[in-house]
Structures are given as C-alpha cells and as structure tokens.
Amino acid sequence: MLRSNVEELLKQCTSRFVKSQIMPQARKWDENKQYPLENMKKFAELGLLGLRIPKKYGGSGRGLLDAVIVLEQIAKADASTAVNLHVQLNASPLFVMLYSGEEVKRKLLPALVSGKALFSMAQTEPEVGSNLTELRTLARVEGSYYVVNGTKTMITMGSIAHVHLVYLRFDDDNSIGCLLLEKETKGFSVGKSENFLGLRGLGSTELVFQDCRVPKENLLLKGPGSLRKMLTLFNGTRVGLASISLGIAGAAFEEALKYSKLRTISGKPLIAFQGLQWKLADMAITLEAMKHLVYSAAKDTKLNGFPDQFTSSAARIFSSEGAIKIANTALDIFGGYGYSKEFPMERYLREAKGMTFVGGTIDVLRNAIGSYLSKKNM
Amino acid sequence: MQIVVTIKQVPDTAEIRIDPKTGNLIREGVESIINPDDRHAIEAALQIREKLGGSVTGICMGPPQAIDAISEALGLGIDKGILLMDNYFAGADTWATSFTLGRAVEKIGDCDLIICGHQAIDGDTAQVGPQLAEYLNIPQITYVKDIEEATDKKIVVKCMTDKGYERIECPLPALITVMRQLNEPRFPRFDWLINACREKAPIETWNAADLGVKASQVGLQGSLTNVINTFSPKFERRGEILEGTAEKTVKDFMKILEENKLI
Ligand SMILES: Cc1cc2nc3c(=O)[nH]c(=O)nc-3n(C[C@H](O)[C@H](O)[C@H](O)COP(=O)(O)OP(=O)(O)OC[C@H]3O[C@@H](n4cnc5c(N)ncnc54)[C@H](O)[C@@H]3O)c2cc1C
Ligand SMILES: Cc1cc2nc3c(=O)[nH]c(=O)nc-3n(C[C@H](O)[C@H](O)[C@H](O)COP(=O)(O)OP(=O)(O)OC[C@H]3O[C@@H](n4cnc5c(N)ncnc54)[C@H](O)[C@@H]3O)c2cc1C
Numbered sequence: 001m002l003r004s005n006v007e008e009l010l011k012q013c014t015s016r017f018v019k020s021q022i023m024p025q026a027r028k029w030d031e032n033k034q035y036p037l038e039n040m041k042k043f044a045e046l047g048l049l050g051l052r053i054p055k056k057y058g059g060s061g062r063g064l065l066d067a068v069i070v071l072e073q074i075a076k077a078d079a080s081t082a083v084n085l086h087v088q089l090n091a092s093p094l095f096v097m098l099y100s101g102e103e104v105k106r107k108l109l110p111a112l113v114s115g116k117a118l119f120s121m122a123q124t125e126p127e128v129g130s131n132l133t134e135l136r137t138l139a140r141v142e143g144s145y146y147v148v149n150g151t152k153t154m155i156t157m158g159s160i161a162h163v164h165l166v167y168l169r170f171d172d173d174n175s176i177g178c179l180l181l182e183k184e185t186k187g188f189s190v191g192k193s194e195n196f197l198g199l200r201g202l203g204s205t206e207l208v209f210q211d212c213r214v215p216k217e218n219l220l221l222k223g224p225g226s227l228r229k230m231l232t233l234f235n236g237t238r239v240g241l242a243s244i245s246l247g248i249a250g251a252a253f254e255e256a257l258k259y260s261k262l263r264t265i266s267g268k269p270l271i272a273f274q275g276l277q278w279k280l281a282d283m284a285i286t287l288e289a290m291k292h293l294v295y296s297a298a299k300d301t302k303l304n305g306f307p308d309q310f311t312s313s314a315a316r317i318f319s320s321e322g323a324i325k326i327a328n329t330a331l332d333i334f335g336g337y338g339y340s341k342e343f344p345m346e347r348y349l350r351e352a353k354g355m356t357f358v359g360g361t362i363d364v365l366r367n368a369i370g371s372y373l374s375k376k377n378m
Numbered sequence: 379m380q381i382v383v384t385i386k387q388v389p390d391t392a393e394i395r396i397d398p399k400t401g402n403l404i405r406e407g408v409e410s411i412i413n414p415d416d417r418h419a420i421e422a423a424l425q426i427r428e429k430l431g432g433s434v435t436g437i438c439m440g441p442p443q444a445i446d447a448i449s450e451a452l453g454l455g456i457d458k459g460i461l462l463m464d465n466y467f468a469g470a471d472t473w474a475t476s477f478t479l480g481r482a483v484e485k486i487g488d489c490d491l492i493i494c495g496h497q498a499i500d501g502d503t504a505q506v507g508p509q510l511a512e513y514l515n516i517p518q519i520t521y522v523k524d525i526e527e528a529t530d531k532k533i534v535v536k537c538m539t540d541k542g543y544e545r546i547e548c549p550l551p552a553l554i555t556v557m558r559q560l561n562e563p564r565f566p567r568f569d570w571l572i573n574a575c576r577e578k579a580p581i582e583t584w585n586a587a588d589l590g591v592k593a594s595q596v597g598l599q600g601s602l603t604n605v606i607n608t609f610s611p612k613f614e615r616r617g618e619i620l621e622g623t624a625e626k627t628v629k630d631f632m633k634i635l636e637e638n639k640l641i
Contacts, residue, residue, distance in 0.1 A: 001577060002461065003449070004448075004574065006572055009450070010572070013450060013453065047568045047570065048569075060568070060569045066572075070568075
C-alpha cells in the first residue's frame with residue numbers, strides 16, 4: 001500500500017509553515033523581548049501540541065524522533081519558539097504521562113493538546129543551578145496538601161504557563177522530587193522577567209511560592225529513586241534541545257552559503273576564495289556530524305523509549321558547541337552586515353550561545369559523560 | 379454536497395529550468411509541492427463543506443511520489459484522496475490528463491461541484507479544468523476569485539476578466555477553476571498528516587484498469603499533441619529613447635504602456 005513517509009512529510013510541511021508564519025516575525029519578537037503567544041495558539045490549532053501525547057488523551061502518540069524533526073525546522077526561524085514548544089513536547093507533559101494518576105492525566109493532557117494547559121519546567125533557583133541535589137524550594141506535608149515555599153529563576157514560559165512542574169525538596173524524607181503547581185494556586189506569583197542576550201522570546205521569569213497549597217494528587221515524584229527517574233527523562237529532553245541547536249546551525253550555514261555565492265569581491269563571488277571555501281567546508285562537516293549525532297540519539301530508545309545518557313549528552317554537547325562555531329563563522333562571512341541587526345546572523349549566534357544553558361550547562365553534562373565512562377567496562 | 383478537487387503535484391519553483399540538451403524539466407534538488415492554485419481550490423472546498431456538509435475528495439494523477447500531495451491534502455482536511463497512478467498515464471498531454479481525471483470523476487460518481495486550480499505552475503496551460511468540464515459535459519466557470527454563495531442547487535461566483543469581474547450564477551453540477559485571490563489557504567494539521575501516513579488512511583490508488591481505460595486512450599499514446607521541441611525563451615531588453623518636450627514624451631510613454639496593456 002502506497003503511503004507517504006511520515007518523517008519526510010512532517011519535515012516538509014513544518015518547513016513551509018515556518019517560512020510563512022514564523023520566520024517573517026522572528027526579528028520583531030527578538031527586538032521587543034516578546035513571547036510569541038500566537039505561535040502556541042497556532043500549534044494547538046494544528047494539533048502539534050499533542051504530538052507525543054497518547055491517542056486516548058487526544059494526541060498522536062508519536063515519539064521523540066518526530067519532535068526532533070519538527071523542532072529543527074522551527075529553530076531555523078526562531079529558536080525561542082522552538083524551546084517553548086520543546087518544553088511542551090519533550091519535557092513536563094512526559095512526567096505527567098509517566099507519573100501522574102489517571103485523574104490528573106485526564107485533566108491536563110487533553111488541555112495541553114488544545115493549548116489550554118501550557119507547561120513550564122522549574123528547576124533552577126537563584127542560589128542553586130547545576131546541582132539538583134541542593135535545591136532549597138521546600139514542600140511541607142500538611143494533611144492532604146503539600147505546602148510549597150521557595151523561588152525559581154530563569155524559568156522558560158514562567159509568565160505564560162498554566163502548570164509549573166516544580167523540582168523541590170520534601171521536608172519529611174528530605175528527598176528531591178517534583179510536583180505540579182497550577183498558576184491559580186494561592187501564594188503563587190510570577191517574579192521579575194529575565195533580560196537575556198538571546199532567546200528573548202521565552203517569557204522567562206522568576207516564580208515565587210509563598211505557602212502554596214498543592215493537592216496531593218499533583219505529586220509526581222518523591223522519595224528514593226525519584227532522582228534517577230528524572231534523569232532518564234532528561235536523556236530525552238537533551239535530544240530535543242540538541243535538535244534546536246541543529247536548526248540554528250542549519251539556518252546560519254544556509255544563509256552563509258547563499259551569501260557567499262551572491263556577494264562579490266573584485267568580480268569574484270566570496271565562495272571562489274579558498275579561504276572562505278575552507279570555512280564553509282568546516283561548517284558543512286560540523287553540521288553533518290551534528291545531524292548524525294542528534295538523529296541517532298533521537299532514534300535510540302534503549303531505556304524504555306528514552307535514549308541513553310551517553311548518546312543524548314554527546315548529541316547535546318556537540319551540537320550546542322557546533323552551533324556556536326557555525327553561527328560565529330556564518331556571521332564572519334557576512335562581514336560587517338553579519339554584525340548588523342538588519343540580518344539574522346547575530347541573532348543566530350546569540351541563540352546558539354543560549355542553548356548551552358537551557359536545561360543545564362553543557363559542562364555539567366560533561367560530568368554525566370565522565371561518570372558514564374568511569375563506570376564503563378573496557 | 380459532494381465536492382471533487384483536482385490536485386497536481388508540481389516542482390516548487392516558479393522558475394522552471396529546462397535542460398538545454400534534453401529539453402526536459404530539471405527536477406533535481408527541487409522539492410515537490412501541491413500546485414499553489416490547488417491549495418486555494420482545496421480551501422474553497424473545505425469552506426463549502428464546513429457550511430453545507432458533505433465530503434471533499436481529492437484526485438491527483440501522478441507518479442508514486444505524488445502520494446505526498448494527497449497526504450498533505452488529507453492534512454488540510456479533505457475526506458478522501460485518490461491517486462491515479464499507472465505507467466500508462468505517463469507522458470499525458472492536457473487532453474489525456476483531463477480524460478483520465480474525467481474517468482476518475484465518473485467512477486467517483488454523483489459529484490455536485492468540481493474545483494480545479496486555475497493553472498499549474500509547471501505546465502502552465504490552464505487547460506485541464508476547462509477540458510475536464512467539456513469531457514464531463516457540465517458547465518464551467520473559470521478565473522473564479524470569489525464564491526459569494528454555494529447551495530446544494532447552485533453556485534454564485536465572481537470571476538476575473540480583463541476589465542474587472544463578472545458575477546455568474548450557475549446550477550450544479552458544475553466545474554470552477556480558482557485563482558489565488560479567492561482565499562487564504564490554511565496549513566495542514568500535524569495529527570491529520572500523521573494519520574494520512576497510516577495504513578488505514580482514506581487513500582486509494584486507481585490504475586488504468588480501475589478506470590476501465592485502454593493504454594491507447596491515456597498517457598503518451600492517448601495524447602493529441604506532439605512535443606517537437608522544448609526550450610527556454612531568450613529574454614532580450616529593448617531600449618527606446620523618447621524625445622521631445624516633457625509633455626510629448628509623457629504622452630508617448632503613456633501610449634506605449636497602454637499599447638502593451640501595462641496599464
Ligand atoms: C535561556 C535560558 C533558559 C533557561 N530556562 C530554564 C528553565 O526553563 N527552567 C529552569 O529550571 N532553568 C532554566 N534556565 C536556567 C539554567 O538551567 C541554568 O542557568 C543552568 O542550569 C546553570 O545554573 P546556574 O546558572 O545557576 O549556574 P551555576 O550552577 O552557578 O554554574 C556556574 C558555572 O559553573 C559550572 N559548573 C557548575 N557545576 C559544575 C561542576 N560540577 N563541574 C564543572 N563545572 C560546573 C557551570 O557549567 C557554569 O559554567 C535557563 C537558562 C537560560 C540561560
Ligand atoms: C513526460 C511528460 C510528457 C508530457 N507531454 C506533453 C505533451 O506531449 N503535450 C502537452 O500538452 N503536455 C505534455 N505534458 C504536460 C502535461 O500534459 C501537463 O503537465 C498536464 O496535462 C497538466 O497541464 P498543466 O500543467 O498545464 O495544468 P493546468 O491546466 O495549468 O492545470 C490546471 C489545474 O488542473 C488540475 N490538474 C492538472 N494536472 C493535474 C493532474 N495531473 N492531476 C490532478 N489535477 C491536475 C489542477 O487542479 C491544476 O491546478 C507532459 C508532461 C510529462 C510529465
């Protein structure tokens with residue numbers, strides 16, 4: 001039976017949507033530090049938010065690979081939009097799918113599909129970033145509630161999300177875990193908004209919790225083993241982030257290549273100069289290697305549908321660093337124009353740099369590879 | 379209301395390049411898309427269905443890769459897609475294309491309205507719609523830029539003319555060919571695109587036998603035209619300097635614009 005290849009179809013259709021609906025406005029969103037609210041609305045209308053949600057909750061029940069294909073294309077136009085979508089596709093809702101009770105799933109997952117429940121993932125605190133085990137936000141057990149106190153910072157979609165997935169410490173067993181805190185909860189407020197160098201459309205803010213009473217059914221993970229479960233999910237989120245770096249790099253490279261054929265110096269196009277050919281060659285090689293790492297990680301489902309720690313960490317580290325290199329050289333190829341806000345080259349570089357922090361710094365991720373290697377039997 | 383939309387898959391470029399040696403289209407490295415006018419045809423069909431109910435069937439004649447045009451149309455919301463695919467269909471001229479599409483429409487049966495794009499960006503003839511209507515022996519309205527009213531019995535449209543537009547009322551069944559001015563096409567839904575790739579997607583493929591046509595009636599053999607030569611026309615600039623007073627040169631200039639139908 002003749003059918004289209006679903007991955008190829010998703011790629012082409014996303015690319016066309018992105019070119020007409022996202023690309024033309026990316027510069028405005030960046031300059032105004034504006035969260036592009038309309039994008040999430042359109043994604044909901046087009047059934048994209050349910051990509052990975054099981055069919056029985058109104059989604060399409062697809063895997064990480066499809067998410068990666070879509071995010072790469074979106075990141076080519078606007079990395080902020082891609083990060084916002086990534087949180088919905090690959091992060092918080094997966095915790096709900098895996099660790100919530102049936103009632104909460106029935107309430108939140110269809111609401112996500114229709115865009116009525118958007119999520120954030122709140123981990124970082126003003127004094128604790130890289131080391132999850134030191135989190136200070138505290139949940140006190142009080143009858144059938146958890147009473148939450150603390151502050152989170154730099155939270156993507158902090159000002160937008162309806163449901164915050166909050167990482168915290170539980171006072172009774174001193175374990176690190178997470179729960180869902182809804183926006184309407186008394187005592188919850190959105191704090192100051194971030195003014196980042198790039199990725200300015202994330203709606204990043206502080207979140208403040210003052211005696212927030214969270215019903216027990218909103219608990220996701222608590223007690224021994226919780227941290228390990230969270231880390232497995234992170235293996236998947238890393239690959240999502242890596243695909244965004246891949247998209248940024250792809251866009252920067254394509255622009256630079258096009259420009260190198262159009263711009264002439266002494267009657268010759270830039271690409272006729274060997275010095276520039278070498279730069280373009282190196283960019284093309286790095287991009288190709290990034291693609292292979294990201295897509296092989298996206299196809300790897302060894303750990304219950306999730307890629308393993310090494311594959312996912314390697315993909316993210318290599319592609320976030322690769323994207324910086326490629327965006328930087330691409331900017332150079334545009335000469336002074338590359339440094340001007342008239343062209344997207346400087347934005348790509350700022351976005352590429354930002355991707356080394358979202359979801360944890362890549363240096364900290366190297367620790368994950370280090371621990372993997374030290375345990376590995378040769 | 380049963381609506382059929384004709385969907386052609388075309389290379390994604392307004393500037394088709396032709397290999398100077400072979401005279402063939404250079405398709406390498408060019409993505410295939412739904413012919414832009416056909417997007418407007420699909421949108422029109424969906425809007426009518428949303429008002430009146432019924433179903434929209436998309437038909438496309440093309441090679442196996444044209445399945446992507448059908449899948450995307452399902453993503454947009456058509457109810458069913460039919461790919462007309464057979465080695466015998468290859469090399470069809472506009473008549474053989476229209477004939478094949480016509481047989482498919484007959485096989486579908488009981489169709490109230492057929493919507494075609496005005497023109498394909500590659501073949502560019504704008505003949506298929508009118509020929510299909512002739513074959514089916516139903517009324518046709520071309521150059522449609524606005525659909526004012528559609529009911530189960532009739533359709534009222536505005537179609538473009540050189541000087542402005544005509545308003546035409548026509549009983550159904552009928553065929554219209556639509557222009558891009560007609561509407562703003564929607565984007566395909568992701569979940570429906572995914573469904574379109576599943577085994578049980580509402581897609582059928584019909585070959586010559588399914589249509590009950592002989593090899594001599596379709597494709598290259600069934601074509602009435604013979605392509606003797608294909609070439610890229612050379613564009614040359616013609617310069618003309620207007621002389622005289624400002625008043626005279628402006629007048630002359632206006633005359634040239636009018637003569638060339640530029641204003
Ligand atoms: C654009 C953007 C979006 C973000 N979105 C979110 C979000 O949605 N949710 C969220 O919770 N957080 C978010 N963050 C925060 C981000 O996750 C943190 O910035 C990151 O985890 C690092 O924490 P930190 O800033 O406190 O740095 P620190 O932990 O203070 O680290 C400082 C430096 O020390 C290095 N370092 C730390 N530990 C080690 C170690 N063991 N070995 C070697 N080097 C080490 C780090 O690599 C870094 O260079 C976002 C940040 C940015 C920039
Ligand atoms: C190998 C080959 C040989 C050819 N030989 C000839 C030839 O000898 N003589 C000749 O005249 N042409 C020839 N053609 C071109 C071919 O006939 C036209 O591409 C085709 O008939 C459609 O005409 P058009 O592109 O001008 O469409 P138009 O008439 O401009 O298209 C109008 C509308 O008709 C519909 N439509 C057109 N084609 C299809 C289709 N295949 N499936 C569904 N809907 C469709 C669409 O809605 C489209 O928007 C050849 C093409 C090939 C690939």
